[in-house]
Amino acid sequence: xxxxxxxxxxxxxxxxxxxxxxxxxxxxxxxxxxxxxxxxxxxxxxxxxxxxxxxxxxxxxxxxxxxxxxxxxxxxxxxxxxxxxxxxxxxxxxxxxxxxxxxxxxxxxxxxxxxxxxxxxxxxxxxxxxxxxxxxxxxxxxxxxxxxxxxxxxxxxxxxxxxxxxxxxxxxxxxxxxxxxxxxxxxxxxxxxxxxxxxxxxxxxxxxxxxxxxxxxxxxxxxxxxxxxxxxxxxxxxxxxxxxxxxxxxxxxxxxxxxxxxxxxxxxxxxxxxxxxx
Numbered sequence: 001x002x003x004x005x006x007x008x009x010x011x012x013x014x015x016x017x018x019x020x021x022x023x024x025x026x027x028x029x030x031x032x033x034x035x036x037x038x039x040x041x042x043x044x045x046x047x048x049x050x051x052x053x054x055x056x057x058x059x060x061x062x063x064x065x066x067x068x069x070x071x072x073x074x075x076x077x078x079x080x081x082x083x084x085x086x087x088x089x090x091x092x093x094x095x096x097x098x099x100x101x102x103x104x105x106x107x108x109x110x111x112x113x114x115x116x117x118x119x120x121x122x123x124x125x126x127x128x129x130x131x132x133x134x135x136x137x138x139x140x141x142x143x144x145x146x147x148x149x150x151x152x153x154x155x156x157x158x159x160x161x162x163x164x165x166x167x168x169x170x171x172x173x174x175x176x177x178x179x180x181x182x183x184x185x186x187x188x189x190x191x192x193x194x195x196x197x198x199x200x201x202x203x204x205x206x207x208x209x210x211x212x213x214x215x216x217x218x219x220x221x222x223x224x225x226x227x228x229x230x231x232x233x234x235x236x237x238x239x240x241x242x243x244x245x246x247x248x249x250x251x252x253x254x255x256x257x258x259x260x261x262x263x264x265x266x267x268x269x270x271x272x273x274x275x276x277x278x
Contacts, residue, residue: 014178016046016110016136021173023050025188028170029108029134031056036100040088040109040119040135045071047108052078056106059096063087089118097129104131113138113182117157120145124164127193134170134190142169142187154247156215163251165191200255206265207258209274214246221245222257229274230261237264 016022026047031037033055042048042060044067052058052075059082062068068085075081084091097105107130111119116137123133137145140153145161146169147153161167173186198204210229217225223242226235235242240257249257 014110014112014180014182015043016173016177017179018173018177019046021177021188022046024171025108025134025136026050026054028188028190029106029132031106034103035131036103036105038093038096038105038107040107040111042071043067043110045074046110048075051108052081055080057100058082059084061086061088061091089115089122093122093126094129097126101129104129106131107133108135110136110186113141113184116141120157120161123191123193124160127164127197128195130193132190132192133165134188136173136186136188139172139185139187142189145189149250150248152247155218156212159211159251159254161191163194164197165193167191202259203262206262206274207255210258210261211254213274218246222249226261234264 029037029051031051031054035056037051037054037056037058039047039051039058039060042062043064048058048060048071058078058080060071061084062071063086065085068083071083107123123130141157144153144155144157145167147155147158168190170188170190173188175182175185178186201207210226213229214222214225217228221243222240222245223235225246226238226242238257238260240260
């Protein structure tokens with residue numbers, strides 16, 4: 001018998017110990033034999049067995065070679081099991097999507113707290129090619145994702161999340177259900193991805209730049225923060241209430257503001273474009 005594999009702090013590993021919660025997560029994903037499933041960080045396989053039993057074509061993406069060995073030992077007998085030993089943030093998701101372009105995959109996972117936002121933003125970038133994700137995240141992250149304007153939790157994550165997906169908080173999971181026990185509770189969320197979101201913007205990169213910059217200076221009124229991106233004389237030409245702060249704008253209002261900036265920029269060649277995100 002192999003020695004047990006203990007969680008590593010460097011990868012934010014907290015293993016789910018409750019089979020009933022694992023079953024609930026898999027049930028929420030509604031996996032079918034015709035729908036590919038990608039599991040982000042399967043760990044020792046708390047969800048994996050239940051996922052494979054659905055008959056769905058399965059691919060786990062696991063960074064820890066120790067756990068990859070455990071997964072292969074436990075599940076290699078399943079014909080629908082495949083495993084990529086890789087960091088999901090570096091893994092070529094686009095290539096995996098191209099393998100079955102007519103069948104958008106569903107994603108599932110217990111997401112490490114320390115890389116939750118980068119994983120979510122990677123999924124948002126591929127929203128056109130994804131169907132659904134059911135993810136366990138830190139409870140505070142779930143609350144930020146579903147936050148409404150004017151609340152203290154409303155920020156970049158809420159705007160991007162609600163722009164690219166319909167988000168449902170399914171249920172909360174106490175810290176006592178994990179080993180080692182984390183300092184905070186978790187929550188399971190479901191994201192149903194929206195299609196062709198970027199195509200709704202005349203310049204989506206401009207939208208990203210303005211949004212990120214303003215939320216980096218969320219204590220400032222929009223007039224002040226935008227004047228750090230554009231000449232003040234340009235900002236004064238915008239027919240928009242710039243006395244408000246970033247957290248007070250709804251997603252349609254952010255869209256209106258950035259479309260207005262785009263329109264004015266296109267008319268005034270003398271004003272420089274802001275520096276773009278990499």
